[in-house]
Amino acid sequence: MGREQQLAEALVGLADTLADDIDPVVLVERLAGSCVGLTGADAAGVMVVSARGDLRPLAVTEDQAAFLEFFQLQADEGPCVDAFREGRRIDVPDLEDSHDRWPQVAPYAVRQGYRSVHGLPLRVHRQTVGAVNLLLRRPGGLPGTDLKVAQALADVTAFALVNWSAERLRPSDVSNRVQGALAAKAAVDMATGMLAESGDLSMAEARAALRRYADRYHRRLVDAAHSVVRRALPAADILTFAREK
Template sequence: MYDHKLYVQTLSDFIRTLVRPYDVDSLLNDLALRIADVLHLSGAGVSLEQEGKLRMVTVIPSHLAALEKYQENHQDGPSVEAFRDSRVSLIPDVEYTRNRWPEYVELARASGTSSIAVLPLALDERAFGTLSLYADRRDWPEDDVAAASLMADMATGYLINASTHHQQNELNDQLSHALESRVVIEQAKGIIAESRGLSVSQAFELIRRHARSHNVKVRDLSEAIVDMGLRI
């Protein structure tokens, strides 16, 4: 069962964000973090469409990146299928899909993931990307899926809002920027994790808190860590 109090607070935070300037990559990072907390998941990831293909933007925690990267490289798997069909995919046990995606199932098992759900970021029949949910064991109860679907719909609204206000070419630039941000943020997480003796997830939370408290973007702070030797 999802954390209702945290869920309401999360929705309130996202609604307030909509009326302020925002960048897509930071918002999608927040989405993955918040939904993992709300639904008590082992992790979550977001991928977006770019030139007709699904590309990973963010995944929390980082060891689940192999699942998203496999699908990006092969353009196959539950996220790609949910994106192409613009429908929710619920997988209580990845073993059910072994005949279809044997390599993907092995990666899921290696990461400690038994259950996966994928929700398209879509409006009508147009899909912009996917929100992937990862858990050790989960039957994906209806209430959890409904809560996750609303958050996915909100994220889709942000993407459409960006398109409406900045034109389609500027949205494409933002999506490309989000994909590029993944690299520098991952590098910064590794640097801080090593320097502070933290896990990668703890390092990212430290970066995220520091960015918020100093009113800077996560990417800008990550670039300072990687390129300028900043330590926090």
Template sequence: MAARDGALTAALMRLVDTLVLEYDPVELTQDLVDASVELLAADAAGLLLADGGGTLQVFASTSEETRLLELLQIQSAAGPCLQAYATGEQVLVSDIDASAQRWPAFAEYAGRQGFRSMCALPMRLHSERIGALNLFTTATGAFSAEDLRIAQALADFATIGILHARLLADSLTVNEQLDTALNTRVIIEQAKGMLAERAGLDMDTAYRKLREYARTNSLRLSELAHAVVDRTVDLNGITGHA
């Protein structure tokens, strides 16, 4: 148990390393499937993530056979992985051969690759689901309750990392937009001051004339403000003063 706990800690530390600085979701998910095979009674692992439209895509796998098996589930729109993603619940298949009636294409291909059991673990946080982690073995009934607990913990850890990175990316976008808006606001203030000084207007009147000129000439206010500051537009034409 101590050896396994140490290996789990090491695996989590590797996953943490992929979340700092240059975050790469491909690297994170590949480390996740590799760690799953290393720590658990799994011979192969694969991971599917949903794209922006909610369609699952193969994102990482420990073998080409596993990747093709994941693709088969997507193409046939049936399989344990899709069920885990759709329901947010674990799907344990102790005997793949016995699931042939439910998922015939999946069971046939998995059997040809020598897999006899598998489990699909949802990648979800509360009600938000982003994909599923799939573990395959060549023995029937190979996964213990402890295996499933650790596998779900790994999947949950990666889920939090991916969602956090998405939130960070959104925040960066928002911050960039905010910076642009703040910079534009500074330029507008400069343009107001120039108009007010040129025509002897108060700042509110200068701003009103700036907006009126922009609307009349189908210009964006920010564009007009830049033109005023750069002196590429006639200031008297905006203020109405000769």
């Protein structure tokens, strides 16, 4: 499959969520996965702003990237944090040269195996609602064409996340939808933990089973998660999908 077709399919997949039944968790996971699949990035992470004004992780493609996302938040520094605060792309061709700018995060990122990073703002109209991290295990960073693709994907995702339209967009609309995405992520995480404990599974196995159940019965992932948390959906009904590939 050519890159143009891959990009078209990724954009269609993101745009498909422009509906009242948007599943924000799946939407942002698609963004992270598409950024890795369509650029030379080795990993990607997405953070969005909470009601308190700080960033919260919403999606990540690998464990090392998740650790780095949390470390940036704890240290209150890093490319992703700066991209959000400044509302612009932050390019770091070599993290070895960035110890002065980010004295805690840059060395930690290198220890995690990353040598270059790009922070992209996640924005809707004139509001920055989060940021995307593109991480590479080699120095040099990504070419401009790949960064344009990633920013386009991020812009489409942010648009879908708030179900934006020019006639009704207000700052509170954007904030409420982003907070809804964080709440959905929390529900999915809680349901995954409950399933992992019930079925003696890893978190990844439990999450995969939950997703397979949602796909099989054409339910939003977040709705299935809420049913598990409320115990309206027996864990056993989902754990049967843990054995599927």
